[in-house]
Amino acid sequence: MKKTFRLRGLGCANCAAKIQDKIGRLDGVSGSTVNFATTRLVIEGEEEKMPGIIAAAQSIIRKLEPGVVMEKG
Numbered sequence: 001m002k003k004t005f006r007l008r009g010l011g012c013a014n015c016a017a018k019i020q021d022k023i024g025r026l027d028g029v030s031g032s033t034v035n036f037a038t039t040r041l042v043i044e045g046e047e048e049k050m051p052g053i054i055a056a057a058q059s060i061i062r063k064l065e066p067g068v069v070m071e072k073g
Contacts, residue, residue, distance in 0.1 A: 001047040003054065004073035007039045007061070015065050022060045028053055040073055 010016055016036040023032040023041070028049030033042045045053050058070050 001050055002042060002044045003050060005041040005043070005057075006071045006073045007034065007041050008069040008071055009067045010034075010036065010039045010065065012065070015068075018064055019061055022064070023053075023057045026053055026056050032057075041070065 007016075007019070013036045016034040019041070020032050020034040023029060023034075023043060026045075028046040029043060030046075031042075031044040034040070035042075041057070043050075043053060043057060061068050061070050
C-alpha cells in the first residue's frame, strides 16, 4: 500500500533526508521517500500496519522538525 503526504513547512533538505531515513526504518515499511523540492512524503508498507506507521511518522516529524505539518497529499 502506498500513501502520499505533503510536508507543509519543510525548509531543510538535510531534515528531509533524516525524516526519510527514520520512517524507512519503521516496522512494516518497505520504502519511504521525501522529495524536498515538492515537499512530498511517500510511504510504502503493509496495509494492516499503515495506521500505526502513519502515527509513528507524524511523531518522527514532530521530533525532528516541530514546525512541519504532515497533511494528506
